[in-house]
Amino acid sequence: MAGELVPADYFRRLEHAELCGDGRPLEVDLGCGDGAFLLAMARQFPERDFLGVERLLGRVRKVCKKLTRNELSNGRVLRLESRYTVEWLLPEASLARLHLLCPDPWPKVRHHRRRLVQVEFVAAVRRALVPGGEFLFMTDHEEYFAWAGEQVAASGGFELLEWPENAFFYPKTDFQRQWEAEGKTMWRLRYRKPAE
Numbered sequence: 001m002a003g004e005l006v007p008a009d010y011f012r013r014l015e016h017a018e019l020c021g022d023g024r025p026l027e028v029d030l031g032c033g034d035g036a037f038l039l040a041m042a043r044q045f046p047e048r049d050f051l052g053v054e055r056l057l058g059r060v061r062k063v064c065k066k067l068t069r070n071e072l073s074n075g076r077v078l079r080l081e082s083r084y085t086v087e088w089l090l091p092e093a094s095l096a097r098l099h100l101l102c103p104d105p106w107p108k109v110r111h112h113r114r115r116l117v118q119v120e121f122v123a124a125v126r127r128a129l130v131p132g133g134e135f136l137f138m139t140d141h142e143e144y145f146a147w148a149g150e151q152v153a154a155s156g157g158f159e160l161l162e163w164p165e166n167a168f169f170y171p172k173t174d175f176q177r178q179w180e181a182e183g184k185t186m187w188r189l190r191y192r193k194p195a196e
């Protein structure tokens with residue numbers, strides 16, 4: 001399928017060249033859903049490469065079709081689980097930015113261990129980012145927002161940056177549009193891996 005990234009081997013780390021063009025910054029959108037954010041970013045920044053990660057086949061197909069229809073060769077989608085992708089497939093120091101937008105909040109206390117943002121996951125995000133790279137997180141769930149901040153602080157190695165609305169080009173996601181239309185507030189966190 002055009003636009004889909006299918007690794008030759010799911011049990012070894014990918015090479016940088018399998019993910020993006022030589023010298024081009026790479027951004028990953030975890031749980032890209034129907035791809036509104038991914039497509040708008042790929043269109044806006046033709047000099048960067050974008051990889052959506054999504055576990056649902058129907059959504060992966062939909063995003064691939066949209067990428068093809070819009071002739072966006074700098075966007076691809078990987079059908080895989082987000083944590084596995086970050087912890088086991090992404091090469092070290094390969095990402096300029098990692099976006100985790102409107103992830104499932106798993107609100108019940110007994111389900112908190114299913115949340116993607118955990119200390120070990122944060123450490124894996126840090127490994128995958130280039131020095132100076134950014135981790136951006138957005139949720140409508142205030143308690144998950146607080147949780148994510150605590151996990152990042154406990155994991156360490158990130159600087160918290162300001163993220164005022166409209167500070168830079170940042171297209172709305174499909175879920176964000178829906179939730180804002182319902183009057184919900186979006187909670188954002190923006191971190192940088194310090195440049196060495």
Ligand SMILES: C[S@@+](CC[C@H](N)C(=O)[O-])C[C@H]1O[C@@H](n2cnc3c(N)ncnc32)[C@H](O)[C@@H]1O
Nearest residue numbers: 031032033054055056081082101102173174175
């Ligand atoms: C609430 S939706 C948000 C979609 C998109 N980021 C947005 O804001 O419109 C969460 C998306 O993440 C996907 N997802 C949830 N958990 C995942 C996981 N562990 N690995 C990969 N995709 C996942 C879901 O299938 C869904 O498309």
